[in-house]
Every structure is written in C-alpha cells, then in structure tokens.
Amino acid sequence: xxxxxxxxxxxxxxxxxxxxxxxxxxxxxxxxxxxxxxxxxxxxxxxxxxxxxxxxxxxxxxxxxxxxxxxxxxxxxxxxxxxxxxxxxxxxxxxxxxxxxxxxxxxxxxxxxxxxxxxxxxxxxxxxxxxxxxxxxxxxxxxxxxxxxxxxxxxxxxxxxxxxxxxxxxxxxxxxxxxxxxxxxxxxx
Amino acid sequence: xxxxxxxxxxxxxxxxxxxxxxxxxxxxxxxxxxxxxxxxxxxxxxxxxxxxxxxxxxxxxxxxxxxxxxxxxxxxxxxxxxxxxxxxxxxxxxxxxxxxxxxxxxxxxxxxxxxxxxxxxxxxxxxxxxxxxxxxxxxxxxxxxxxxxxxxxxxxx
Numbered sequence: 001x002x003x004x005x006x007x008x009x010x011x012x013x014x015x016x017x018x019x020x021x022x023x024x025x026x027x028x029x030x031x032x033x034x035x036x037x038x039x040x041x042x043x044x045x046x047x048x049x050x051x052x053x054x055x056x057x058x059x060x061x062x063x064x065x066x067x068x069x070x071x072x073x074x075x076x077x078x079x080x081x082x083x084x085x086x087x088x089x090x091x092x093x094x095x096x097x098x099x100x101x102x103x104x105x106x107x108x109x110x111x112x113x114x115x116x117x118x119x120x121x122x123x124x125x126x127x128x129x130x131x132x133x134x135x136x137x138x139x140x141x142x143x144x145x146x147x148x149x150x151x152x153x154x155x156x157x158x159x160x161x162x163x164x165x166x167x168x169x170x171x172x173x174x175x176x177x178x179x180x181x182x183x184x185x186x187x188x189x
Numbered sequence: 190x191x192x193x194x195x196x197x198x199x200x201x202x203x204x205x206x207x208x209x210x211x212x213x214x215x216x217x218x219x220x221x222x223x224x225x226x227x228x229x230x231x232x233x234x235x236x237x238x239x240x241x242x243x244x245x246x247x248x249x250x251x252x253x254x255x256x257x258x259x260x261x262x263x264x265x266x267x268x269x270x271x272x273x274x275x276x277x278x279x280x281x282x283x284x285x286x287x288x289x290x291x292x293x294x295x296x297x298x299x300x301x302x303x304x305x306x307x308x309x310x311x312x313x314x315x316x317x318x319x320x321x322x323x324x325x326x327x328x329x330x331x332x333x334x335x336x337x338x339x340x341x342x343x344x345x346x
Contacts, residue, residue, distance in 0.1 A: 021241070022238055022241075025234065025237050025238060025241070026234060029229070029233060029234055029237055030226070030228070030229060031226075033227070033229040033233065034226035034227055037226075037227045043227070043229070043230070046227070046229070047229055047230065047233050047236070050229065050233065050237065051233075051236060051237050051240050054237050054240070054241060055240060055241060055244055058241055058244065058245070059244075126220065126224075127224050127225045130220055130221070130224045131224065131227075149221040149224075150221065150224065150226055184220070
C-alpha cells in the first residue's frame, strides 16, 4: 500500500481528508501503546492512555509545526500523557498494610520476587528476558532504550521527545546499555 | 536456550565504556530484533477511531450552537444595517448623482473624473461597511453551520 509521509497526511487531514488521520492512527497506535506500556506496565491503563494521546493529537493538530517530525511530536505527547497520568496516580503506602501488631499483611501475601528453580529453566524466552531487563532499568533510562532500539528514533529525536540535552541522552543511553548488558549477562549466564 | 550469547566483558569501567560502543550495539541489534513489544488488544484501533469520532461530534455540536447564535445575530443585524444604508443613500444625494448619470450620460462621461469623485464623496461608506460585515458574518455562519451539522449528525446527512 502507498504510504503517505506523515507530515503530508497531517496536511491532508487539515485540508479535509478525514481518512488521513485514521491512517496515522493505524500506523502508530501499536508503537505508542508499547511506549506507554513501558511507563505504566498495565494493559488497560496503557490502552486508555493511547486513546487519550491520539485525542490530544487531534486537538492539537492545527498547532503542529510542519517543519518538525510528526513522529517525534506524537511520542512527545505520549510521554507527557503517561507522565501526567503517573503523577496523578497516587502510590499506595506500603506501611498502610501494617496491622495493629506491626505485621505487614501485604508482605506476607506477596510472592517471593526471585524466580523459582523451575521457572529459571522455563525462562528461555529471549524476548521476555529482554523485556524484564528493560523494565529493571531505572525509569529515566527505559524510554531512551525503547525509543532508540525498539521505535527507531535517533538520539537527537529522543532528546527532543524527552526534553533533555543531547549529551545527557547520550550518556544516559550509554549507562543504560551498561546496565542492560550486566543484567543480560547475569540472566544468560 | 537463548539464541544469542552476550560476550562477558570484563568490568573495567573505562574499558567497558569504550568497548560497549563497539560490541554491544551489534549484540543488542540481534537481541532487539527478536524483542516483541507488548501487543494491545485487537479492539484498540477501533476504540481510538470511535473515540476520535465521538470527540469530533462533540466539538461539532458545540460549534453548531455557537454558529447558530451568530447566524441569528447576523440575520437580525442585517435588517437594521440595510435600513441604515438606505437612509444614508437617500440623505447623502447619492441617488441624485445616479439619476444624473441616467438623465445626462454625455455630461457624466465628459466629466467622468469629477463625477466619480463626487460619487465616492457621497457614498455612505460606514453604513455600507456595516452592512457588508453583517452579510459576511451571516454567510460564513451559514457555511460553518452546514459543515458542522454534517460532522455532528453524519447519519442525517
């Protein structure tokens, strides 16, 4: 199928071609979902936030700067949507689960986070191992690894999306790779 | 067993930083190519499109209300604007010059520069601008009303 350049699709939509926006949604919804999922780690929340992201895109599409990349703009909105949601979401205080005797009910019901011996043998799924390794990275590194290695953005574009200086992104990417390497070496060993 | 094995690099801080750029990207490139991003549910695309259509319809209904008001207001304003322009034309002598043109066109053509200047001088510019503005608002409101009606109620059109 003929793929329109994103920026042209935006221009077409603004000229009255309703289908152009639907094409953009179809092209990017999975990538945006995967990116947001990296932040919220929950399918339902990631789907809701993906929907919110595209509504924000539609609302702001007239303000979109045609000199810039639509994909970068879209992922910037996705990042802000996810971060706003995480800011609003109040974290549960672990101590709230303590009873009068001081025992933590949650701690007692939680499973041991370490893998069971049988599970270790079952964990030969490379994709899952990599997903786990990415998720175990510090939260500020995760989007950089995802955007660079999974979504195919350049470090310059990532700097634009995350609103950080390019050198910071470069050094964070390097540190993230080191951590990822150590984690994967440990998992593969 | 995993398909790809990672080279275990000795953890000397400077060496690893230098070597990571040489070794890791290739290794990671292979690993990331086998990585499956989390997949959304099959309905997500339809839900997004449905959500966008719902938002578009909501916006169109809001605009429908606004443009209905401007349409009625401009319609109401057109009548007094028309009266005002008629009154100004009759008071300014504009009609006298026009009738002169029809009664003695040779003279009007002979002194056409003076005649045009005289016409421009007596032209009721203010009331004419007022009338044309209200007319433009009316036409634009009507156009946007029809356009938003189509978006708000696509099944009725």
